[in-house]
Amino acid sequence: MAKKMLCLVLALAMTLTFVACGGSASSAPAASSKPASSEAGSTATEGAEIAMITDKGDINDKSFNQGTWEGVKAYADANGKTCQYYKPADATNDEYVNSIEQAIQNGAKVVVTPGFLFEVPIYTVQEKYPDVSFILIDGNPHNDDYSDFKTADNTVGITFSEEQVGYLAGYAAVKDGNTKLGFLGGQPVPAVVRYGYGFVQGADAAAKEMGVDIEMMYTNTDGFAATPEAQAMAASWYKNGTTIIFACGGSVGNSVMAAAEAEGGKVIGVDVDQSSESATVVSSAMKGLAAAVQQMLEKYYANEFPGGQNLNLGAAENALGLPMETSKFEKFTAEDYKALFESLASGKVTLQKDTDAESADKLKTEKCKVTVVAL
Incomplete structure (x- = not known):
């Protein structure tokens, strides 16, 4: 039903x-x-x-x-x-x-x-x-x-199943040419953790297909508010080579977008299409x-x-996905997205969830090195 x-x-x-x-x-x-x-x-x-x-x-x-x-x-x-x-x-x-x-x-x-x-x-x-x-x-x-x-x-x-749309976002980000990524999430409630774990696994899957090694900085805040601390963390990542950050936590995204605007970085939004919030938003991990x-x-x-x-x-x-009509990918195409989405919808791809690992750096990845840091 x-x-x-x-x-x-x-x-x-x-x-x-x-x-x-x-x-x-x-x-x-x-x-x-x-x-x-x-x-x-x-x-x-x-x-x-x-x-x-x-x-x-x-x-x-x-x-x-x-x-x-x-x-x-x-x-x-x-x-x-x-x-x-x-x-x-x-x-x-x-x-x-x-x-x-x-x-x-x-x-x-x-x-x-x-x-x-x-x-x-x-x-x-x-x-x-x-x-x-x-x-x-x-x-x-x-x-x-x-x-x-x-x-x-x-x-x-x-x-x-937030891990699925997180997977879509991570895969697309790497396929689009990003090799240094970040995940800056809000309070690590189960939905936020699933988004993050999926993002790691999607990035790893794309890296394996492309034969490249990638790095990901990963942290959570203790809430969902925009804070100077979150903005400073995001800015430091951009300055150290991170090119795109998945901002996953309500108004935490405003902090990441502000840092991206100042440092020339890119952002993936969350929950809804956040493309209108900042020119730095490349896509959004949406759920209906x-x-x-x-x-x-x-x-x-x-x-x-x-x-x-x-x-x-x-x-x-069909309860989640990336808004391809407003996304700003340069290499990841609509055809790529359709094939990837269908692999999830059919059950061909199975993912680790929030209950399967104690932290993001404990996920079973091959080409994605995750560094968990405290905010």
Whole structure:
């Protein structure tokens, strides 16, 4: 059912207009001592029936939160529904639960939560509010000590095979002539790790085909914000010969792009097509966040909500890919991309995931030397 339901995810994602959310955030009555920010997505701020709770990043992160919110807002605007987002006071399970309950108290019937960090909060609330439906992106509900995994009948978990699109990006980068690469990721949550591991393996596969040796600098930050430290790290890599960096972590990408602009480097974006963010962006490792959310909302309002299921989407479901129409590759062609994508979709290529290695330098590579550094 997942394949039938979401076979157009990538096509929809590629055609969605990438714009910042309009309007300014307002303060809504909070369920905790600190107010959560909220924004109207359609016609009302109070009583919105579709709610989204932001992860650690900002709603305008040009990446994960924004991509998910755009799916919520696009559906609401097209179907005359009201929507609203809430920004928790802190990135803790308690504050996530507080924001979810605040949204429900304000009238939300569907709550969308983007990110692995919502797995425990959704586990906590899903059976407490059986009349509310929950869409959990990038995770499956479980309790705090991982001893119990349960996706209730009013919840659907959606994960993506980020290692596959990371592989596409790494392979393309090397085929395009880059031999010194970088991966600068956000907090190493499973999705970010899968992106990075795939990037390493794709680069290694291309290097083996070409008979060249390549090097990759690799690090993660402790969050998803743009920081002077991340920018300085990226700048040092460019100065030392790195030509392209996969910026994988929300607003962390802004730090990498700033460094690339100053040092003449190149960038691979993440989650959505980030080509409009900087002339340095060569391509983006995309997954169909907005389209997947819209599909789930369509199912909810058609009384076909796939509650109780955990869906994993990848190349076989056309749920991820590189936006070749806006990519700036010089040697890697559309024909190359099509053949590579089909090898993933068919299952011909199998990849190591986040659970298969303790760190990127422990991956089984032959031609890619990975140097993991601390930020």
